Amino acid sequence: MIRTGRTGRGYALRGAAVVAVVAMAGVTAGCKEQLAAGASAAPSAPAGSSSPADDAKPGDGSASPSASAKPKEPVKASPKPSATRSTPTADPQGTVLMASGAEGKQVRELQARLRQIGHFDRSPTGYYGTVTVAAVQSFQGKRGLARTGRTDTVTWQKLLGMTHKPTATELNPPTTRPVAKPDKRCLTGRVICISKNSRTLSWMIDGKVLSSMDVRFGSQYTPTREGTFSVYWKSRHHVSTIYHTAMPYAMFFSGGQAVHYSSDFAARGYNGASHGCVNVRDEGKIAALFAAVRTGDKVVVHK
Numbered sequence: 001m002i003r004t005g006r007t008g009r010g011y012a013l014r015g016a017a018v019v020a021v022v023a024m025a026g027v028t029a030g031c032k033e034q035l036a037a038g039a040s041a042a043p044s045a046p047a048g049s050s051s052p053a054d055d056a057k058p059g060d061g062s063a064s065p066s067a068s069a070k071p072k073e074p075v076k077a078s079p080k081p082s083a084t085r086s087t088p089t090a091d092p093q094g095t096v097l098m099a100s101g102a103e104g105k106q107v108r109e110l111q112a113r114l115r116q117i118g119h120f121d122r123s124p125t126g127y128y129g130t131v132t133v134a135a136v137q138s139f140q141g142k143r144g145l146a147r148t149g150r151t152d153t154v155t156w157q158k159l160l161g162m163t164h165k166p167t168a169t170e171l172n173p174p175t176t177r178p179v180a181k182p183d184k185r186c187l188t189g190r191v192i193c194i195s196k197n198s199r200t201l202s203w204m205i206d207g208k209v210l211s212s213m214d215v216r217f218g219s220q221y222t223p224t225r226e227g228t229f230s231v232y233w234k235s236r237h238h239v240s241t242i243y244h245t246a247m248p249y250a251m252f253f254s255g256g257q258a259v260h261y262s263s264d265f266a267a268r269g270y271n272g273a274s275h276g277c278v279n280v281r282d283e284g285k286i287a288a289l290f291a292a293v294r295t296g297d298k299v300v301v302h303k
Contacts, residue, residue: 092146093145093146093148093152093153093154093155094152094153094154095152095153096150096151096152097151097152097153097156098110098128098150098151099128099149099150099151100128100129100130100132100133100149100150101128102127102128103126103127103128103283104126105126107124107126107127107128107132108124108125108126108171108172109124109166109171110128110132110136110151110156110159111124111125111126111132111135112124112166112170112171113159113160113163113166114132114135114136114139114159115170116163116164116166116170117139117162117163119135119136119138119139119142120132120135122269123173123214123282124166124170124171124172124173125266125281125282125283126282126283126284127263127266127267127281127283129263129266129267129268130267130268131267131268131269133149133150134149136148136149136150136151136155137149139155139158139159140155143155143158145158172284172285178198178200179195179198179200179202179209179212180195180197180198180200180202182202182204182207182209183195183300183302185228185298185300185302186202186204186207186298186300187204187206187207188206188207189205189206189297189298190204190205190293190294190297190298191203191204191205191297191298191299191300192204192231192251192253192259192289192293192297192298192299192300193300193302194215194259194278194299194300194301194302195302195303196217196224196226196301196302196303197303199214199215199216199217199270200212200213200214200215201213201214201215201259201278201280203289203292203293210292211285211288211289213280213281213282213285213286213289214280214281214282215259215278215279215280216262216265216270216272216273216274216278216279216281217273217274217276217278217279218257218273218274218275218276218277219273219274219275222273222274222275222276223276224257224274224276224277224278224301225254225257225276225301226301226302226303227254227300227301228298228299228300229253229254229298229299229300229301230253230296230297230298230299231251231252231253231293231294231295231296231297231299232252232253232295232296233250233251233252233295234250234251234252234290234293234295235247235250235252235258236248236249236250236290238250238258238260240256240275242256242275243275246263247260247261247262247277248260248261248283248286249261249280249283249286249287249289249290250277251289251290251293251299253299254299256276256277257276257277257278258277258278259277259278259280259286259289259299260277260278260279260280260286261279261280261281261283261286261287262274262277262279262280262281264279265279265280265281266281266282266283269281278301
């Protein structure tokens with residue numbers, strides 16, 4: 001019995017130790033839970049005040065539930081209104097209507113209007129490339145606007161107030177350059193007549209010029225061949241298998257050389273060159289030419 005009593009007391013002591021350990025574990029877990037709960041419900045806060053504690057989360061990382069943190073809450077929230085006020089500062093000239101990469105009728109009108117007052121020194125193309133960006137920056141700088149190169153509502157309204165509605169000729173002039181006198185080989189039949197000297201292409205039937213457009217040629221390392229050829233293949237959505245570049249409205253006349261639209265020419269003008277093809281930068285005109293030209297029509301490339 002004495003042994004049993006000792007054993008009982010031993011179990012009792014061991015049981016008390018286990019209870020103490022469990023109690024300590026409960027206190028530790030309770031500290032963590034209280035800390036997390038304290039972030040959303042401070043003991044000193046009145047009932048229903050969980051929202052202020054939530055607002056404090058984006059602050060400096062402090063999880064203190066003390067009442068002293070409350071006066072700081074409006075200060076922590078103050079960046080939100082200031083960020084709202086800064087939005088117009090980031091774009092003080094209104095909504096952007098057109099920017100680099102845009103294309104279409106409104107871009108063509110923009111270019112025509114800029115040309116009326118000397119900020120765009122070429123024919124409208126309908127493509128918003130680096131030349132148009134520079135022209136818009138020039139206009140904005142003259143008017144005291146931020147030189148973003150993007151056409152926003154303020155820039156557009158100022159431009160409208162200084163220019164007139166472009167005429168059909170202003171929107172679609174024949175070319176930016178004087179059309180060359182046709183080579184004698186171009187005077188009969190259906191001919192795409194291309195002059196390297198004037199850098200123009202004329203679509204002619206029986207000596208009459210039906211349309212003209214600016215063109216760009218290959219570099220000295222990849223020159224465009226001269227001579228009399230014929231269109232042997234048309235490919236509306238062609239992609240070069242050599243250079244992996246798009247060649248829309250391609251009309252092949254000599255090996256891999258073709259007359260086709262070039263977005264690079266539209267964007268950079270004569271700052272670049274082709275790999276031997278005849279580039280056209282006016283997509284509307286090349287589309288109309290592509291529709292009119294037949295396989296077998298003559299192509300003359302001359303000086």
